[in-house]
Amino acid sequence: MEGVDILPHERSKTQFDVDAMKIVWAGSRHAFEVSDRMARLVASDPAFQKDNRSRLGRKELFKNTLRKATYAWKRILELRLTEEEAGRLRFFVDEPAFTDLHWGMFVPAIKGQGTEEQQQKWLPLAYKMQIIGCYAQTELGHGSNVQGLETTATFDPDKDEFVIHSPTLTSSKWWPGGLGKVSTHAVVYARLITNGEEHGVHGFIVQLRSLDDHMPLPGITIGDIGMKFGNGAYNTMDNGVLTFDHVRIPRNQMLMRVLQVTSEGKCVQSNVPRQLIYGTMVFVRQTIVADASSALSRAVCIATRYSAVRRQFGSQDGVETQVIDYKTQQNRLFPLLASAYAFRFVGEWLKWLYTDVTQRLQANDFSTLPEAHACTAGLKSLTTTATADAIEECRKLCGGHGYLCASGLPELFAVYVPACTYEGDNVVLLLQVARFLMKTVSQLGSGKKPIGTTAYLGRVQDLMQCRCEVQTVGIIYSINAAEDWLKPSVMLEAFEARSARMCVARAQNLGKFANPEDGFAELSADLVEAAVAHCQLIVVSKFLDKLQQDIPGNGVKQQLQNLCYIYALNLLHKHLGDFLSTGCITPKQASLANDQLRSLYSQVRPNAIALVDAFNYTDHYLGSVLGRYDGNVYPKLYEEAWKDPLNDSVLPDGYNEYIRPLLKQQLHNSRL
Numbered sequence: 001m002e003g004v005d006i007l008p009h010e011r012s013k014t015q016f017d018v019d020a021m022k023i024v025w026a027g028s029r030h031a032f033e034v035s036d037r038m039a040r041l042v043a044s045d046p047a048f049q050k051d052n053r054s055r056l057g058r059k060e061l062f063k064n065t066l067r068k069a070t071y072a073w074k075r076i077l078e079l080r081l082t083e084e085e086a087g088r089l090r091f092f093v094d095e096p097a098f099t100d101l102h103w104g105m106f107v108p109a110i111k112g113q114g115t116e117e118q119q120q121k122w123l124p125l126a127y128k129m130q131i132i133g134c135y136a137q138t139e140l141g142h143g144s145n146v147q148g149l150e151t152t153a154t155f156d157p158d159k160d161e162f163v164i165h166s167p168t169l170t171s172s173k174w175w176p177g178g179l180g181k182v183s184t185h186a187v188v189y190a191r192l193i194t195n196g197e198e199h200g201v202h203g204f205i206v207q208l209r210s211l212d213d214h215m216p217l218p219g220i221t222i223g224d225i226g227m228k229f230g231n232g233a234y235n236t237m238d239n240g241v242l243t244f245d246h247v248r249i250p251r252n253q254m255l256m257r258v259l260q261v262t263s264e265g266k267c268v269q270s271n272v273p274r275q276l277i278y279g280t281m282v283f284v285r286q287t288i289v290a291d292a293s294s295a296l297s298r299a300v301c302i303a304t305r306y307s308a309v310r311r312q313f314g315s316q317d318g319v320e321t322q323v324i325d326y327k328t329q330q331n332r333l334f335p336l337l338a339s340a341y342a343f344r345f346v347g348e349w350l351k352w353l354y355t356d357v358t359q360r361l362q363a364n365d366f367s368t369l370p371e372a373h374a375c376t377a378g379l380k381s382l383t384t385t386a387t388a389d390a391i392e393e394c395r396k397l398c399g400g401h402g403y404l405c406a407s408g409l410p411e412l413f414a415v416y417v418p419a420c421t422y423e424g425d426n427v428v429l430l431l432q433v434a435r436f437l438m439k440t441v442s443q444l445g446s447g448k449k450p451i452g453t454t455a456y457l458g459r460v461q462d463l464m465q466c467r468c469e470v471q472t473v474g475i476i477y478s479i480n481a482a483e484d485w486l487k488p489s490v491m492l493e494a495f496e497a498r499s500a501r502m503c504v505a506r507a508q509n510l511g512k513f514a515n516p517e518d519g520f521a522e523l524s525a526d527l528v529e530a531a532v533a534h535c536q537l538i539v540v541s542k543f544l545d546k547l548q549q550d551i552p553g554n555g556v557k558q559q560l561q562n563l564c565y566i567y568a569l570n571l572l573h574k575h576l577g578d579f580l581s582t583g584c585i586t587p588k589q590a591s592l593a594n595d596q597l598r599s600l601y602s603q604v605r606p607n608a609i610a611l612v613d614a615f616n617y618t619d620h621y622l623g624s625v626l627g628r629y630d631g632n633v634y635p636k637l638y639e640e641a642w643k644d645p646l647n648d649s650v651l652p653d654g655y656n657e658y659i660r661p662l663l664k665q666q667l668h669n670s671r672l
């Protein structure tokens, strides 16, 4: 069968309604229609072409991004796109740009931390892009430790101004996207000092460049921090360095929703908790979880289509086996496909949680903020780590051709992998989750009932009482056959028991230390494992919740059920040590889980292509010869190779200087 016939043949085997699945993936019919329209708009506009990105030098690449970002903004205005449409347009343009930080961090920081008055002054300017902003928190010497930032904001009551200053080299702002060459303004995080006293880190709106000629204002030194990992990729962004030499700003440019500074330099705490200063990070972490499913599904779409097209070995009659039919390929690929769906649904849920906490904050209810922080931090960490690893696995699943830029995977990896670091290093974020879990467990004795995602810890006492029996029989008595693993309550119980037991065991170990902080530091690697177990439980439980909903479309729910159990059973297999050592399941039950997993792979196999078609990605967005919708891989790969600048001439530049003399010399030597 020819390459172009394979994918249609695969599609003919589909056992569910792909159009209905597209709507489930998008979240609603409306969301699907908006997304589909924006994807086509971008794909059909030559101004958004992106296939030469990895071949451009930095300056050319950056200028190209400026052109695209400003053109996208022009189209947004011309077409009067809604915020939702504009967001999707930006997504399909698929090129990191200063606008991401302007809309994604600068505007949310003012909204979340500014007073009403400040919002009224700054937001209209930002909404019209009459000022362009970035988020300047991280410094050369400090990123994770926000309280360790060195930039100072000292109040001068005589002039009613703050003096922003960088006292050391390590206090230089370092990394903010959009800062290097574009932003006119920044929300700068600095230590507040009034009347000689320190009041912690706060945000300040600082103008950086002239709105007339774009030159840095007096006292400000600013530039780009240099090339980053990979060609193209995140080099479209001007991550910047910034220092202040006693730069003065009016008092009302400190973001004062949490703390007000009066003209005498007195600090007045509002009823809003201090943690709200970190609120922009909570918002962005939530968007990063939703983005993880996009990046992962993109890589999986490429690897799945190519695995169906690619054949190796097994030839009796001249037709070799499609590599997607090898169980080892399925065992590597299908859990990633399942993860893409799992992250999609947990991302939807997290968006709901974030909206809920935002509404509560507006009504002065701060009770769910710690959980929102733990969920956004933990899920950001879990999903970005898994996605970065998965993109690399997809590259390997595509064999040698996956290493070509034409596969789209190297650039996707390079652009994605910093998500494990930005918005909080993934390990640092898991330690935040661990703190939250240990605090929750420590309060169990006092009768405080845990709620939300930690409610299961309230049942921990019962679980611990079973401990002596556990060692031999496991706590889940109802698993005696492979199919028993397909019961939602059983799966949930296994994941809850594992996480609860890991948390309680860690809490007990912490209790052995005289100083809890010493214990936390000593046991931090174990604590991170408990945090991972808790976050995996959240993903599994939200996928199971999704299956409880009414899901229309022939066969759609069945496919989602298969994927949900593949996601959970694969995790169980990978973390078997946790499940066995905590006595949650027996070795026999683990073996049954594996049998069930293999059986689910066989059920997914005929639907694999349709399950990635349901992402509804255009070839433009995928940017991959291997992942083409039509499966016409080899002719296009061949065609693509000839586009490389090295093939512009038969003889390469340098032939006369280097190759010819070398060959002549060897000829001369061989004649001697």
Ligand SMILES: CCCCC/C=C\C/C=C\C/C=C\C/C=C\C/C=C\CC/C=C/C(=O)SCCNC(=O)CCNC(=O)[C@H](O)C(C)(C)COP(=O)(O)OP(=O)(O)OC[C@H]1O[C@@H](n2cnc3c(N)ncnc32)[C@H](O)[C@@H]1OP(=O)(O)O
Residues within 6 Å of the ligand: 076, 082, 083, 086, 087, 090, 099, 100, 101, 103, 104, 105, 135, 137, 138, 143, 144, 145, 146, 147, 177, 275, 276, 278, 279, 281, 282, 284, 287, 369, 370, 373, 421, 422, 423, 424, 425, 428, 429, 432, 435
């Ligand atoms: C209309 C047109 C539209 C067009 C559309 C165009 C564009 C698209 C738009 C948008 C795109 C959207 C988004 C994308 C945007 C950007 C994404 C892309 C690129 C990324 C750019 C990257 C940016 C950054 O990286 S910014 C810098 C991020 N930095 C960090 O994350 C630092 C990590 N460190 C920390 O968070 C903290 O320091 C720490 C680790 C939490 C430790 O802090 P410390 O104070 O020492 O804490 P503790 O003592 O441990 O905790 C004190 C107390 O506070 C609680 N806590 C901590 N953090 C939070 C929090 N965030 N929220 C709430 N509570 C918090 C903590 O639990 C503890 O509580 P307790 O006392 O009760 O125990």
Ligand SMILES: Cc1cc2nc3c(=O)[nH]c(=O)nc-3n(C[C@H](O)[C@H](O)[C@H](O)COP(=O)(O)OP(=O)(O)OC[C@H]3O[C@@H](n4cnc5c(N)ncnc54)[C@H](O)[C@@H]3O)c2cc1C
Residues within 6 Å of the ligand: 101, 135, 136, 137, 138, 141, 142, 143, 144, 145, 174, 175, 176, 177, 234, 239, 418, 421, 422, 423, 424, 425, 426, 427, 428, 431
């Ligand atoms: C592409 C990119 C874009 C960015 N954009 C922005 C931006 O727009 N604005 C902005 O302000 N910042 C930005 N950043 C900075 C980013 O937020 C920080 O790099 C990030 O928060 C990590 O901090 P760090 O670099 O200080 O890492 P470090 O904290 O120095 O981490 C180094 C290592 O130490 C470990 N570690 C650190 N602390 C602990 C601990 N307590 N316990 C155990 N291990 C620990 C980490 O796990 C890691 O392995 C960006 C970064 C990147 C890569």
